[in-house]
Amino acid sequence: MAIGFIANTASVLSLSIxxxxxxxxxxxxxxxxxxxxxxxxxxxxxVLKGTAPLLHxxxxxxxxxxxQVTVVxxxxxTRTTQTYMEYSKQMLSTPTEQLIFCGMALYGPKKLVNKFTGNLGLLR
Structure with a gap:
């Protein structure tokens, strides 16, 4: 994944949290x-690393x-839609099992967040 897309993903998730x-x-x-x-x-x-299947x-x-945990x-x-409305329509029309995740942010009790992220390495 391109560094610009990674940076944008981290920014979007951070703003949302x-x-x-x-x-x-x-x-x-x-x-x-x-x-x-x-x-x-x-x-x-x-900022941790993982594959799309792992994120799913x-x-x-x-x-x-x-x-208990906020998930964004x-x-x-987001790479192919131009507006939030288009993104919303795409989300609504795509079956959950077909969603391809490119990023996720978790916020909540440290122990619980670590339960899900403890085996992920830092993005370097």
Whole structure:
């Protein structure tokens, strides 16, 4: 997968998790000259690697835990659709077993998130 697509996927997933959990963004801070800097995440955000089939399997494994873990996933139609409306239509018309995942973000209790991601290596 191209590095630009990986970076875009990580950005989209991060923005979506941030929307769902604004409490993970720190307060704005000033530098020594008094210039304001907007808050950034107060948590580490590891970017892990995995294949599309592995992500599909992971997505199904985490489904029963969605009351405890926020899951944001991204399917490959983002590469071919031009608008969110097109993306929505494609998602709606594609059977779940045919979805091809290109990324996923999980947020929740560390122990539970590690249960699903502990065997994934860091993207380097």
């Amino acid at each position: 941030g929307k769902q959990h604004p409490e993970i963004i720190g307060k704005d801070i000033n530098d020594s000259d008094g210039h304001n800097h907007h808050g950034i995440t107060i948590l580490p955000v590891p 399997h992971l997505r199904e494994q985490v489904r029963p835990y969605e009351h 996933d991204l399917i490959d139609t």
